[in-house]
Amino acid sequence: MNDLTPTREQRTAALEGMGCKRKRVEDARFTQGKGNYVDDLKLPGMLHGDFVRSPHAHARVKSINSEEALKVPGVLAVITAETLKTVNLAWMPTLAGDVQMVLADGKVLFQNQEVAFVVATDRYAADDGINKVVVEYEPLPVVIDPFKAMDKDAPVLREDLAGKTSGAHGPRKHHNHIFEWTVGDKDLTDAAFRKADVTIKEMISYHRTHPSPLETCQCVCSFDKIRGELSIWGTFQAPHVIRTVVALIAKIPEQKIHVISPDVGGGFGNKVGAYPGYICAAVASIVTGKPVKWVEDRIENLTATSFARDYHMTTEIAATKDGKVTGLRVHVLADHGAFDACADPSKWPAGFFNIVTGSYDFPTAHLSVDGIYTNKAPGGVAYRCSFRVTEAAYCIERGMDILAQKLGMDPAELRLKNFIRKEQFPYHSALGWEYDSGDYHTAMKKMMETVDYAGLRKEQAAQRAAFKRGETREIMGLGVSFFTEIVGAGPSKNCDILGIAMFDSCEIRLHPTGAGIARVGTKSTGQGHETTWAQIIATEIGIPADNIMVEEGNTDTAPYGLGTYGSRSTPVAGAAIAMASRKIKAKAQMIAAYKLEVHEDDLEWDIDGFRVKGLPEKTMSMKDICWAAYNSVPPGMEPGLEAVSYYDPPNMTYPFGAYICVMNIDVDTGVYKIRRFYALDDCGTRINPMIIEGQVHGGLTEAFAIAMGQEIRYDPEGNVVTGSFMDFFMPTAVETPHWETDFTVTPSPHHPIGAKGVGESPNVGGVPAFSNAVNDAFSFLGSTHIQMPHDYWRNWKAAKSLGVFAA
Amino acid sequence: MIPGPFSYHRPATVADAVKLLSTLGDEARPLAGGHSLVPMMKLRLATPEHLVDLHGIDGLKGIRRDGNRIVIGAMTTQAELLASDDIAKSLPILQEAALLIADPQVRYMGTIGGNVANGDPGNDMPALMMTLGAHYRLEGPGGGRDIAATEFYQGAYFTALEPGEILTAISVALPAAGHGYAYEKLKRKIGDYATAAAAVVLTMAGGKVVSCAIGLTNLHETPLLATDAAKAVIGTSLDAATLKKAAAAAEAIMSPAADARGPVEYRKHVGGIMVTRALQRAASRAK
């Protein structure tokens, strides 16, 4: 060894592998305006399509007259349901086992529903065209309030389902009922409530909101008549699924469908589903023989493609008088809008809502969910959360605070008392999940120490006393949240989409010079996969991350994957990447043994290559092994160094975290101020701490928005009143609080690298932290639960109802 | 979200602009900053056949002193208002309010003339102009005229502008030296209109209010001058009872719409609080 020999630390650092704050490779193009988003694509002869949409929430469509529209210069075609019927595409299947109108077929069921698709030479002519299509409507009575949807005399929304007494998820009990889903032991749970010292019951609503990525949903479809091939560039979080769906419904052989997700400007669940725009653009391209682009505008995005939540959760907890929980009973009224277009794994009509027992050791629980139709946009996507997990976390975290209040206990103490203990993992929950790992007490205590929880409670007591003396008009709230997520859908034993198991995949090819390409079945929408996937490979096989190019989103080249949502990329694809790497490493070991003339078992791995045990001087680097793989492999071995892995996870992963929000509220105006927000996340092994921190910041910001005002609200006539960025609360840098992040590391025992996924934790844990802070602030005035969103006027209303303005 | 077609005109003088607007009639709209009009056009809620762009008219720009008045050209942008030393010295309330309008990009384009002339009840400058006793200069086919800001607003998007007339300048008498001022605006976020806002300009002597004007934004279909509320504070030291009385008098004339910013009751209530807070802050600034 001489001075020029790199140290082990230097060799490790040179890889930029796992645990390193590697700067993102994506940023070179994004900071220079050289990203490649769907709307940037311009194909020769490309046409533009745009929708005529319904101004009514519920109406019969009497007639559609396209005569004047077709006279507009540049307008080439107006597609209606009648046109689509000729190719059997007037309706399309949804991911949830329902069907959805592509274009209004006889009636419309929500405001801004797609009625006709105008195809023109450019987007200006298309817009002119839609203003000339004359549609005659006969308005029908609307159902907006989910609690009235199953009234006996409620209007019939889905006439197409007349006489169908059961749907994809079992019996329907009313014409506006979709499904009932029950889990858990009802008798045992009822008994626990009968025996309980203390019970609470509260209807906790999680309002309707929207993921609203900055880039809306859009696509370009190009049908090549001679080859019979359809190419689709789109904002897809799951391009392979889109390819299969198109093959199934358009009857085009799957090998002739090319789906490409280029750079995607944020997803947050909005870009999982299949939308009428994609179908119409494809049909228009087939009809015209030209490429057709469809780009949704913001109002369309907020009002028509995939809302999130609208869950109304009647929550009951049974407990002993000293605060040990003994039972949980939840009934959910789930408003799915006009069609059940939830993007959940097929067998899970309410997603993984049965994670609702949260971080607590409930001996028994029972859950039932009723899905219903209303005259609102379809969707129910997982907006930065695993399927219905943020709803579940909100339900239980609010419930625990309400219980603490009733018991006169501190909410943090109540949680500590009921946590699943470290030694109980793997833990089988009362509602059927096997939690992989956790150390909740350590995380909670770290949070409490870091923020001086006891000190904050003292300060709050003083503030309350001052308020009661009339010395201040501000009240102070501490919002504690301790969430357990369930991500990484998922094991084939319980997760599929349209029958396709929810595995994910990776293919790695190493080139002779010690570089390579990795293709993965996921699709980054900002998470930085091109950076982090290479880090996993770097650590696993000792090739510097800079030498690994990562490619996603092209269904012709990437192995089949189920895409990116539900924080599944790291738990599933991340595992596939590690497993593919290990296959490569195994072959590399054989090559190294051959070249070093030793037995394979005499080799050991050392950072970036193999060395002979006991002879540290005798080594072969992965770089050299790559070269050897292409010129001197052992006799009988195929040359080359590549591997594919399809990873079917044995279990979900269960990230968790301890969050706290410190908030002051001015009772006179309802204006709040977030004084402090601390988020401790445990996502298992950390691949890139910089990116994790960024994910947490972003997720907390979305949680803040949702809890404090971000709402898709309808008036009683079914008009969306928050349909643009003026009224849909989208915080700027000024409103957004400062975030403090922290972590503990409890690896997943079943994941090859121990990673659990993090992108959605901050949304799941953040919403209850904010809401609990508001509720905690008001609790001393006598309230138990105030519904979200907690915008200024609702805070004021709460204050008023609690008598703070009494003369 | 594409505007309908229109013809574009860019006159070089006020006379040409007036001529164009009066000749083209109802189908023509003047274009100032465009940040109210263009979004409306993209939604096709406005479909003018002609746009008369006022950016080419040098005479509509600039801030100047005219005796004891400040005259602000209609095409002066909010950003220019914020950068002006003259305004900082003599009409600081304009800067306080301008900073609360929309966001930086919009302030580069948005003009004070557009803000006051559009008749949008959500705009901030109209109530301020009423509070300051400003006059607007209007030029039309029949010549020019001056009108008090207090006389200008007739309804939502409905003003004293006659067909063919454009607002060319705003003239404000310099407030008394040592005056106190404040613009209190409650909004949900940057870029939103006021849930409620109040402007106060007052003078004090010996700890008592000598003169006071109070304006209200977005609490009625037009901006409002809260004269009873202002009267209630004259001669007082703004004690708690007086503030309460003033807020109540102001609330009595408010009739905001219920919208995503809150129900009527809330908007009136916080309207009263904005008045209270503006009075207190203005008083603390008065010398």
Add this chain to the structure above:
Amino acid sequence: MAKTHVTMKVNGAEVEGLVEPRTLLVHFIRENLLLTGTHIGCETTHCGACTVDLDGMSVKSCTVFAVQAEGSEITTIEGVANADGSLSALQEGFRMMHGLQCGFCTPGMILRAQRLLQENPRPSEEEIRMGISGNICRCTGYQNIVKAIQYAADKINGVEFKEAAE
């Protein structure tokens, strides 16, 4: 509708084109000039993804007609890098501080921040937050964008950047 001839200087180069009067500047930049780094996010003048620099002002190009920009000088994200092709201080700051994720808001953010630093070379955190309040980011929560701008300001001012403690 008759088309109008427009000329302007974009990223230092004279350009021209035929547009309808109603053609929005953002569409002229993206569709005619094929400079697709400028994005469209909301179309109601709220999100700032379409921000460009026009004659020394940050403007939302979805709310300006191309004809209004006749004779003007415009900078888009494609014109921000240093003359030698290296990343500008802001571009570097965004990369170093992880000030971007999906990248969709980034061009507008950088253009806005560039103008902000020209007007206020040493902004406080509050001034930065106010300064970029016309630009919405859905991914980052802004905290790292603020750091990116502080990083760039320090670099431009020749000061060593010290990340603020959390």
